[in-house]
Amino acid sequence: MDLKIDHVHAVAVDMDASIEFYAKLGFGLMRRVEFGPDDDRKQLAYVGRGASVIELVQPRDAADPLGGGTGVRPFAMVVEDADATVAELEALGIEIAMHPRASFSFTGRTTIIKDPSGLEIELREWGKGDGPTYPAWTPAREDVVDIT
Numbered sequence: 001m002d003l004k005i006d007h008v009h010a011v012a013v014d015m016d017a018s019i020e021f022y023a024k025l026g027f028g029l030m031r032r033v034e035f036g037p038d039d040d041r042k043q044l045a046y047v048g049r050g051a052s053v054i055e056l057v058q059p060r061d062a063a064d065p066l067g068g069g070t071g072v073r074p075f076a077m078v079v080e081d082a083d084a085t086v087a088e089l090e091a092l093g094i095e096i097a098m099h100p101r102a103s104f105s106f107t108g109r110t111t112i113i114k115d116p117s118g119l120e121i122e123l124r125e126w127g128k129g130d131g132p133t134y135p136a137w138t139p140a141r142e143d144v145v146d147i148t
Contacts, residue, residue: 076122
């Protein structure tokens with residue numbers, strides 16, 4: 001069986017603001033639909049960048065739109081230079097929730113941005129020679145153990 005990620009989901013409390021946010025990250029609107037009964041219409045939208053697709057969905061529960069608070073981190077994206085990327089995103093008015101810092105689970109750096117719904121999006125700058133399947137990785141911190 002050959003499985004791969006088709007798309008990821010992200011809650012969009014404000015669909016227009018979310019589409020605009022992802023456009024700033026280079027994602028283009030692929031499709032936006034409205035559905036459901038006349039008295040309870042919902043929307044979803046697909047935004048894409050290359051082979052990456054995010055399905056923006058409206059929250060199921062307006063009282064708790066993220067279903068677990070604003071610490072929800074549904075996906076990560078790769079960047080070449082975390083500092084340059086953060087500078088560009090700040091210039092676009094995007095909230096930086098955590099500035100670049102050394103990661104504990106790979107030999108690079110990580111930063112976190114927030115979308116208009118409060119979702120946290122991790123940005124990873126892989127260290128030289130490292131990657132998701134790099135077999136020779138060893139933790140830089142004593143409190144981290146590779147149990148692969």
